[in-house]
Amino acid sequence: MIDDKELIALLADMESDRVERTTSTDNTDKFCEAICAFANDMPGNNAPGYLILGARDRDGGIDGVNVTDNLLMKLSHYADSGQIVPLPSITVQKRSLPGGDLAVVEVLPSDMPPIRYRGRVWIRRGPRRAIANEQEERLLTENRVYHARTFDMRPCRGCDADELAMDLFQLTYRNAAVAPELIEENNRDMLLQMASLGFWCTQEGCATNAGAILFARDPLNWFPGAAVQYVRYSGDGLDSDPLDERRFAGDLITVLRELDSFLKTLFPSQLEAVSSLKEESRSPYPMHAVRELLMNAVMHRDYESNASIRLYWFKDHMEIQNPGGLYGAVTPETFPDQNDYRNPKVAEAMKILGYVNTFGRGIARSQRFLRENGNPEASFDVTEPAFFLVTMREASA
Secondary structure: OOOHHHHHHHHHOOOOOOEEEEOOOOOHHHHHHHHHHHHHOOOOOOOOEEEEEOEOOOOOOEOOOOOOHHHHHHHHHOOOOOOEEOOOOEEEEEEEEOOEEEEEEEEOOOOOOOOEEOOEEEEEEOOEEEEOOHHHHHHHHHHOOOOOOOHHHOEOOOOOHHHEOHHHHHHHHHHHHOOHHHHHHOOOOHHHHHHHOOOEEOOOOEEEHHHHHHHEOOHHHOOOOOEEEEEEEOOOOOOOOEEEEEEEEOOHHHHHHHHHHHHHHHOOOEEEEOOOOOEEEEOOOOHHHHHHHHHHHHHHOOOOOOOOEEEEEOOOEEEEEEEOOOOOOOOOOOOOOOOOOOOHHHHHHHHHOOOOOOOOOHHHHHHHHHHHHOOOOOEEEOOOOOEEEEEEEOOOO
8 A cells, every 4th residue: 555645745736647636425426436446457557556545536636534444344345245256456554644544455466457346447538538439449458468467367379269169258157248239249259258258268269267167058068067066975984875867068158057956845844833932944054155155165165176066965064175276375274254256257257147145245135044043063184185074964843
């Protein structure tokens, strides 16, 4: 974060494309559009942009705002709300300068542009925000770091256009990811549209790994472990007889849809008497908790592993195990409070398609669902580098 001297200089520079000033504290659209624009870094500054609450736009003067903890939390939440995708990197601080207090949001340039807010690509044109036109969006796509940091943004060599189900992208994903009026104005061919969303590598002429996971006709050709294995056992261990087995494989969109439908049939609620006059709906496991944890596994798994996600239901407990341990900034000491993403593009797609509500809150939500259903909270084995294991116990009688 810049020091006070640099902050004052930036406020006074009325022509800078690295600062957005406002005296509002509740203009969500304006704040998110500014964060999106700074993350896209259309001018190529390779330097952070700053959204500053408490400063006048007309002259850079400081009016100050009441910078509460609630305001800082609200500003921080914009990064992982799922409205801005892919996830931007921001830092939020309270700063006290002569003239009043400021809330300062520092936004780092993204290595995965174009960044969208509600399906629109916002950029800076000098000191003002604007929606990117087709040429500007193409330039942002080309500016994407060629060797992306994360696995899902790297090229999937061999997965060319003939291997992709283009109608799946066009009819299912694109309509959810891009604002309708922008789709109508878009004259680019489908591969360039996929490239703008991070699913096609123009340099290599192939899908990215995320594109292959989501839209390949048979992703198992490139990711043999990209499946979910469900088994229900009669006893408490793997040596007991299986009662039911299912396997979910194929493009990720179809897998997510089938898992969603399957879980709804797996946990039908039953009315239980809690008093002579009252009944409550109960299930051995709350469907929403299992769903949150399973979606979390799909989002964070290691797709380079040949192992599948395992959903195993034993007599007195249920396990979800996915290949790939904790990632990046997340350690056994910081879990589950710290978030990081092995597959940010896959995470973005799951949010856009409605399978994830917000980023970084799945575990907390699942624990709440378990408690409300009368189950103990789930336990997590996060010590193994090769896998992540969740264990849930049945609700007490």
